[in-house]
Structure formats: C-alpha cells, structure tokens
Amino acid sequence: AQSVTQLDSHVSVSEGTPVLLRCNYSSSYSPSLFWYVQHPNKGLQLLLKYTSAATLVKGINGFEAEFKKSETSFHLTKPSAHMSDAAEYFCVAPNFGNEKLTFGTGTRLTIIP
Amino acid sequence: DTGVSQDPRHKITKRGQNVTFRCDPISEHNRLYWYRQTLGQGPEFLTYFQNEAQLEKSRLLSDRFSAERPKGSFSTLEIQRTEQGDSAMYLCASSLESYSAREQFFGPGTRLTVL
Numbered sequence: 001a002q003s004v005t006q007l008d009s010h011v012s013v014s015e016g017t018p019v020l021l022r023c024n025y026s027s028s029y030s031p032s033l034f035w036y037v038q039h040p041n042k043g044l045q046l047l048l049k050y051t052s053a054a055t056l057v058k059g060i061n062g063f064e065a066e067f068k069k070s071e072t073s074f075h076l077t078k079p080s081a082h083m084s085d086a087a088e089y090f091c092v093a094p095n096f097g098n099e100k101l102t103f104g105t106g107t108r109l110t111i112i113p
Numbered sequence: 114d115t116g117v118s119q120d121p122r123h124k125i126t127k128r129g130q131n132v133t134f135r136c137d138p139i140s141e142h143n144r145l146y147w148y149r150q151t152l153g154q155g156p157e158f159l160t161y162f163q164n165e166a167q168l169e170k171s172r173l174l175s176d177r178f179s180a181e182r183p184k185g186s187f188s189t190l191e192i193q194r195t196e197q198g199d200s201a202m203y204l205c206a207s208s209l210e211s212y213s214a215r216e217q218f219f220g221p222g223t224r225l226t227v228l
Binding site: 034041042043044045046049090099100101102103104105106 | 116117144146148153154155156157158161169204206208215216217219220221222
C-alpha cells in the first residue's frame, strides 16, 4: 500500500513569494499521487494529479508539482503566492484498484500580506 | 449544481442518540466513498461502494456504523449510540470506476458534534 508524508504541518510565506509544500511517498510500485486543497468551510478540491505520464504536472491556480522517483518526492510549488491560496493542502495517494485515498496529515498554508 | 451534496451540513446530538447522514453523488458516478476527518488531521477512509455493493470497510468502521447505497445512487451513513469520539467531519466522495487513478469529487461534508 502507498503512504505519504507531509514534512511541514504549517508554512507561512509573504504574498508574491514562492510556495513550496513538501511531500514524500513510499510505494513498492510506480505510484499515482494527487494534491488536494481544502479551503475553510469548503469541500476538498483536486489541484493536480500524477499518473506516470509527465513528471512535471501542472494544476489549477498556477500550482505545479514534480514527481522525483530518485527522491521519492512530489513537492507542490507555486512561483508567486496569492492571498486566496491560504488553505490546507493534502498530499494524497490513491490505492491501486479500489482507488481509496490515503491522505497525508496536511500542510496549512498562511499568506502574509 | 451537479456536484456531490451532503445533508445535513451540521448535526449536534447527545451521546447515545442515533444519527443518519445522506450523500448524493454525481449522477453518472458508480463509486461512492465515505471518509472521516477529525480536527487537524487528513481524511481517513471508512468505506466504499461500487454501484449498490459495499466492497470494503475500514477497521475504523465499528459495529455502530452502517452504510447503505440501496439503488446505487444516494448513500446513507448511520451511527448508532453515538459517542463523543464520533465527533468529526464526515465526507462523501464519488468517482467513475477506472483502471487509472481518477479524481474523487468531494461533497462539503457533514460536521457531527456529539455532546
């Protein structure tokens, strides 16, 4: 079974500066990986997904993530943070077959004006 | 709105009472999932259905919990004899069966508070 580890529980960046949210995975086979975002009082929304195609994945709202097998990482980045990016971000691994999702513990992103 | 809907959005109950939540998935989706999210944690898988068949249940789903999807459309999650530890956000998601990883669409959740 796949598992994911989010290395930071809380990240704060200033508006307009880059964002880096870190995720490491462990899997015995080539994984699929997602990033979901959860805004306060709103449902979870898929940001992007990696499914063994291109290693650099582009998502919504200017986010992207790079799958690095050598580092077992799938870090989420954005060149310039916006106030609306403040939310909880989850690195997620779907299980092969039934696709039930295994969530990381989450990273709360705070944007400083 | 054709997204996943959940009802009620909030439920406050006293310990020992029974509660039932409803989830309406996206209409063409044949898979339906229930997750539970406690404060400060990521969602945890509870159970899932493919059409009307319940195919897997987590060990988190004690005997007090039961889920149904009688006609392969909406689903209900019932908790009997609620305990304070059941307080959480209960999330429903739906997707299409696929051989490749496919997005699950989440509803807004039902927040349960057990007093």
